[in-house]
Amino acid sequence: MTQRSALQAESDSHAPHRSDAVTLRAVGIGLLLVLVVNFWISTTEYVIHASRMQLSFFPLALFATFLLLVIVNGFVRRLRPNSALQSSELLTILAMGFVGAVVPTSGITGFLLGILSGVYYFATPENQWANYLHPNMPGWAVPSNENHAMTWFYEGLPEGQQAPYQAWIAPLISWIFFLLALCTLLFCIAVILRKQWVRNERLVFPLASVGATLTRASRGGFLPDALRGGLFWGGFGVGFGAISWNILNYFWPVVPKIPLQGKWVVFAKGFPRVNTRINFLTAGFAYFANLNILFSIWVFFVLFFWFENGIINRIGYVIPRKPLNFSAETEVTAWQGFGALTVLVLWNLWTARTHIRAVFARAFGKGDADDAGELLSYRFAVFGLIGSLVFVCAFFSQLGMQGKLVALLVPALIVNYLSIARIVCETGLAYMRTTLTEQYAALYTIGTSALSPSSMSGVSLTYSLVCQGKGTFMSPFMHVVRLADLIRRNRRRLVPALALVVVVGLAADFALTIFLGYRTGAFNFNAWPFSSAGRFAYDLTVTQMRSPFDTSWERLAVFCVGAAAMSLLTFLHYRLPWWPFHPIAFPIAFSWNTQLTFFSIFVVWAIKAILLKVGGVNLYRKWQPAFLGLLTGYVLAITLSFLVDAVWFPGQGHGVHNY
Template identity: 25%
Template sequence: MKKVMLGKIGKKGGVTLRAVLIGLAFMPINVYLVVQWETVWGTQYPTTMGIFFNAIFCLFLVTALNLPIKKFFPNSAISQGEVLTIYTILLMAITVSGHDFTQTIFCTLGTCRWFATPENEWNSLFARYLPQWLTVNDENVLRGFYEGESTFYTVQHIKGWLEPMLWWTLFLTVMVFTMLCINVIIRKQWIEREKLTYPLVQLPFEMTLNDSKKNFFSNKLLWLGFGVAAGIDIINGLNFLFPIFPKIPLIYNLGEHFVDKPFNTIGSFPIQINPYAIGLAFPIPLDLLFSCWFLFIVWKAESVIGSIAGVNLPEYPFPDQQILGSYLGIAAVALFMGKKSLWQVMNQTFSFPKRKSLNKKKRRGKMIKKAIGIGSDVDDSGEPMKYRTAVFGAILGTASLVIFASQAGMSILFPLAFFLIYFAIMFAFTRMRAELGPPLQGIHYSGPLQLIVATVGSRKISPQTLTVAAPYWTFTKELRNNPMPFVLEGFKLAERADIDTQKLWKVMMLSTLLGIFVTFWAFLQFNYKWGGVGAWRGVAAYTVIERWVTRPVEPDATFLIATGFGFIVVLINTVLRLRFLWWRLHPLGYPLAGYYHFDKLWFPFFISWAAKGIILKYGGIRAYRRTFPLFMGLILGEFIMGSVWGILGLLTGKPTYAFKNW
């Protein structure tokens, strides 16, 4: 049968031993800083962003150190592929170290035992359901963890945490591997067929581009943007440490002027200047930029209209539930748009011949041969892994996660539903990052657990299942810290820089495994020193579970209607874009604009939209390319100074200025 060529990624290197060693050398300090910034100090929060400023700082550092080597010892210089391999290693380690992923799970492991009181009755409610191999129940081990002024480095403490730490490391590693396998399946469709833009990879790619005629760092506009952004952060950073020093105000809340009905429902409406966000938004297509800031206004208008109409429902207009439905709609649309490619991958794995061509016995035999690797109709030799491996990896990975939860005490259907919803949301996030490249994304307190409870009611879910689900609530309560988009962005960088992805994915998984382990180590060290770091997350998780157990709820029709409405909005918007060329609203803008953190970013998006529109209208694509470094300089200036302030904080042991302002 004729081979169906699905394309290849060049395999010219990049993943060398020195690149891996350099990346792994940078990893511990970055993970340590992330834990300190996000959980100990509550500043910076790099992992809530779509691009990690500390990873860009390391990329900048390696690139700068490589310049004299390239000049005097060109044969020893680090290639672009190697530098981007280092960057990808850091991306994976940082993303799994975030306070919405690995850290937040650890916050729950001793919560039930330590915070149980006669008043909350947690001992009688939860204690008998806690899996001993996944939690810590020895009060002698927990005392130093929650009270501080102790050390993790005792035999008793290490033994008390070792088993749950190893099991949760395995769990999270398998979860990331499952995401990686899904990305392998969709890589061809999104990167090579649809040619999605991946705006967030442009800065690291341009920084490492080896082009003697067009050196990224020799552009004057780049340094102009760098100087503006860095200058603002230097001044405001000094003001943070020495309040007598002047400050450049960057935030003005228009919402303060809307105090009377119906406009008081608008809430927070900040005019906020974030130079890095202006820069990140600049590569985004104009229709997407317009959709984001315009739909933010629409979300505000929904609240006002509801007030005029006398709607008194709590949480109206239910943005969190609508956003959840929107992301599920995005996942459904992306699957439908890529159904041909997906069918080819499935056929490569299982073989689905036409009924008339083969009898039943031969069809079964051919499917078995394909499943075990005999016979192939699709050339996947250039993919990160064989499609067969990716498909079975995704299936077995999901099955392993379900079995893990079942062994911990959940009923089998609960984790199955949980992970299907979770991976659907991750799939949608990855699609949004590939097209839009937003500075942030997330869903606030409306994740898989909430959807399951809203669908069947907590009354029909056993207390044991809900108790075991407490750690799962923590890493899905915000869904800001998501490894899956970074994996595909790593593959996109590999495609552009000719990196061998068959080696790269293995390095990604190594970085993931080590990153999770180092996160646990840093988290434990900080807790035994300071006591109770991030403990509120565990308390919040068990408080939610307590409410579901002690006050069982029926299915939540309002939650489901709002979720369905968000789903339908995305479908209608998609159909309108496909049918009418003049329809400018993009479905991806709706969930992003409704997210509560986007109120800090709508104005930077508006500025970029206006600037890009004017540049393209009066100067064309040539003017856009000439001004592009200016906006990249805004990103680089804030990211470099943000990292410098963070490192100074590490050295002095004191919190420093956080440029994000959210």
């Protein structure tokens, strides 16, 4: 049995029994869970200033809350078996949680509110935003500073004044409609690609597999079977014990801390630094990924990021102007990585061409592709995709962007979103961001000298969609369609539940964030979307308007180099059975997150390689509970750290969890 098929078999064996259906109580509990998770994430970042609970693709707040629900459900099953939630109901709740946890802070609402509110508040005579940006800002999309609406949002409401909430109503309604269209677009793509990724290519979906493991009914006791045994508790002890020990240092600084954060190491002059951090979340999920992918990630990181950039630095080659935050560290790695991501998406669409052709044929009434098991009919998915795509393009046009800019920006956005989703579904990386923002890709391809002031002002607003470069809802939707595949009956009831989660989640977190802003001042959130994101995006845009440039052929050449290298690696992977490297690791090597997770991935690869060498697949499976215990212990320890900060250190919390 190959390793890939072994991992897939393990994922299937951990899947809950395919019984029951999506129920009303599951939807209600799922919505409540999402509201709790979003409130937790927002207050942690904005008020308590403890560890950020939403950095990963399986947010810690969601993991902890869902784990608590599973444990409580285990007690209920022992006391009143007929009242306990079934596996399908837990899967429904988890699917809603994956989608809902995208909404708060740096997921959607933080970036959107931070970008929209900053254009007037941070304007000064020196930065000249009033001259270059304000004349082209559409009032229906950007809240004005009339009656000090934005000033008070950032600085807090003066005593005796009423919060000017009305300034937000029209812009937020406009953006909510846009976000719903974007969600529809991404969800339709997920439905269309589900069968290809799940059935035909049999991707592992490590994040969904770990979540599904927790939903399996126990054969005895209140804990799921996977959360038992000596190996599980050993892993739990490592993850929980290390963080818990460091919590003692909060109260007694003389207690030595376990150095989990690692340090930056420079091995040679001119070569990039490498971080030695061990991230338990990365390690826990990485264990469930394919061995050759883990091997390829650290090898490609050493060869194509560390060594290549070192040689480039030593010979003095540089492309001026560093890319926007949430891109790779240098221009060369950013554009090279984006070329690889583009080929990754195009290749996956090409390999799925037969399936996609059948889907479109069924949508137009000329085929017989079976869509009975899908969350949407193929007709609805195809026409929903077309309609939402038109809406997204029209929205961008109404922001002031010219057609040629929209024609490049939207495909670049889809490439980023779809490539990140593919990487997460195939590798299980807890952290991953694109190498180049879609705005940067479009602007340097066209050249700002060919764009109008309204186009530049309009594109500056779309930086609100960067959202840490994680692809917003695309990855969660792909995990949702994978989880839904484990539910036998009435799975299409999940669609209105997801729509409810998005609408209620957006409305609730917008309201909470704006309320907290007027109460304490958004500038006191100490959150990057509010303190820096808007200023960075608008300063960059004004600089590009004041110093326009033509198409950057140098950057496009680097893009082509990355695309060519990715094409070659893909060809070798599929043509040579002995070829040890997986091409998906090539763009991963250029991501900024890989600089922080490289060492964790290397350690897990070494452990897993030894286990497979010594005892084969059986020994690998035997050790899975240890890494599930590592994940569980780490998540609960971070939760404990949050509780300690909330009680004893409110507003001065400890950022224990990071990338």
